[in-house]
Amino acid sequence: MEETLRIERMGYEEAAVAHLASGKTVFVEGACPGDVGAVAVLEEKASFATARLLSLDEASPVRVDQPCPYGVCLVGDPARLRCGGCPWQRLDYAAQLAAKRENVVARLVRSAHWDAARAQAVMGEAVGSKREWGYRNKVELAAAKDARGFFDLGFYAANSHDVVAVDACRAAVRGAERAPRAMRGALRYLQNSGDLDIFRVGVRHSLRTRSTEIALWTRPGAFPRAAVAKTLGSALKATSIVRVLAEPGKERKIKGLEVLAGAGHWEEEVAGVRFMVSAPSFFQVNTAQAETLVRLVVEGLGGRVGEDGFAGLDGAYVADLYAGCGTFSVPLALAGADVVAVESAGSSVRDLRRNADANGADVDVVGGDAGRELPDLGRLDALVVDPPRSGLGEGVVESIAAAAPERVAYVSCNPATWARDVVRFEDAGYRLDAARPVDLFPQTYHVEVASTFVRQEGRL
Numbered sequence: 001m002e003e004t005l006r007i008e009r010m011g012y013e014e015a016a017v018a019h020l021a022s023g024k025t026v027f028v029e030g031a032c033p034g035d036v037g038a039v040a041v042l043e044e045k046a047s048f049a050t051a052r053l054l055s056l057d058e059a060s061p062v063r064v065d066q067p068c069p070y071g072v073c074l075v076g077d078p079a080r081l082r083c084g085g086c087p088w089q090r091l092d093y094a095a096q097l098a099a100k101r102e103n104v105v106a107r108l109v110r111s112a113h114w115d116a117a118r119a120q121a122v123m124g125e126a127v128g129s130k131r132e133w134g135y136r137n138k139v140e141l142a143a144a145k146d147a148r149g150f151f152d153l154g155f156y157a158a159n160s161h162d163v164v165a166v167d168a169c170r171a172a173v174r175g176a177e178r179a180p181r182a183m184r185g186a187l188r189y190l191q192n193s194g195d196l197d198i199f200r201v202g203v204r205h206s207l208r209t210r211s212t213e214i215a216l217w218t219r220p221g222a223f224p225r226a227a228v229a230k231t232l233g234s235a236l237k238a239t240s241i242v243r244v245l246a247e248p249g250k251e252r253k254i255k256g257l258e259v260l261a262g263a264g265h266w267e268e269e270v271a272g273v274r275f276m277v278s279a280p281s282f283f284q285v286n287t288a289q290a291e292t293l294v295r296l297v298v299e300g301l302g303g304r305v306g307e308d309g310f311a312g313l314d315g316a317y318v319a320d321l322y323a324g325c326g327t328f329s330v331p332l333a334l335a336g337a338d339v340v341a342v343e344s345a346g347s348s349v350r351d352l353r354r355n356a357d358a359n360g361a362d363v364d365v366v367g368g369d370a371g372r373e374l375p376d377l378g379r380l381d382a383l384v385v386d387p388p389r390s391g392l393g394e395g396v397v398e399s400i401a402a403a404a405p406e407r408v409a410y411v412s413c414n415p416a417t418w419a420r421d422v423v424r425f426e427d428a429g430y431r432l433d434a435a436r437p438v439d440l441f442p443q444t445y446h447v448e449v450a451s452t453f454v455r456q457e458g459r460l
């Protein structure tokens, strides 16, 4: 079925939103807000439909040339296999930022049932990334076999585990941009002598420290360490080459880490703080925007960030839950706070301890589940949470309320679960004081929200 439609806005993911003549909401792949054109309806469900843009009668003013050939979404394109990495590259950057902000506002209205005017009032402008391309400090490649059965390496296509082989990634920082081709060539050569059982390859590069780490994810077993280190080392100038032992699909259960060459970790600098990061540990992929998050968190809790470092939190007892390698814990401790950090991943716990020591920051690091450890932390002055996409676990907000911090900074990578948790905070006696979308992922629909809650008078 075909219809001619005017596209209204971006949806929460790749597609844009319009309405069919019947009034049904339709998600149109490859469209931009303001486009007018013919769409082919792909699927009709009870409450919505999906469609593909076939031709354009009027192109939206926010439509731009798409710089990356691997992810280009062409009008009328039959579902060609495309890299799923940068699905919003057809929109100009200002339109991406505006759509991300509107999507976060819409989550507050639809999921948290806020009045639209109140949601607009609390939401600050989106903080854009200075680098619209060339911002990712990490390239993560999946291994596959090509049509001839040869080892291949690339990015996943949108919503699938099909691998799209690419030579370069424009979203990656210079220094990692050409890593896909370099790694594919070197690993194909090594694979000639036997299957290395590699299922994932990570390359991290820092523009600030010049540190580059190659991480090969393999199943446990015999491995030609010296030959791999030599070949990869000549393919890409690396300061560290490691092998992470795990099973595909169970990457959280690390069975071991072997240093094949160099330092055995990657180093990055955020807001003047040096971080050592092991291959399995989480680290924010947009370093400059990680700095924005650090500033918003420290200032949101009443501290200061200046030319000469962090200040303003002397003696405050602050918990950092879901702390990673210490992106927030270390700056908060340097601002004078007495920090307790909780993190569940073993490699991140070790990194955090090392990062606190190396930066002269006094952080009490607890390895474990944030929800389980929180009730033992006692009464808090302030708290930071930065959970995974699932948001805060059942009962965590209630435990936070019992610890009674005056201010809570909540950094979220998923506005849907964040909006759900906003309701929980309000029910527990906290008011959402400020929220700001921060764009760590230009050219994608992903957005972080940095928010601050304040405890209401009259509570314990």
Ligand SMILES: C[S@@+](CC[C@H](N)C(=O)[O-])C[C@H]1O[C@@H](n2cnc3c(N)ncnc32)[C@H](O)[C@@H]1O
Pocket (backbone or CB within 6 Å): 282, 283, 284, 321, 322, 323, 324, 325, 326, 327, 328, 342, 343, 344, 345, 348, 368, 369, 370, 371, 386, 387, 388, 413
């Ligand atoms: C989004 S990352 C944030 C890390 C850190 N705040 C940063 O900015 O780099 C979430 C972190 O939470 C950790 N995590 C996941 N579930 C957890 C849990 N139940 N308890 C404690 N930490 C958890 C992950 O290992 C990861 O390091």
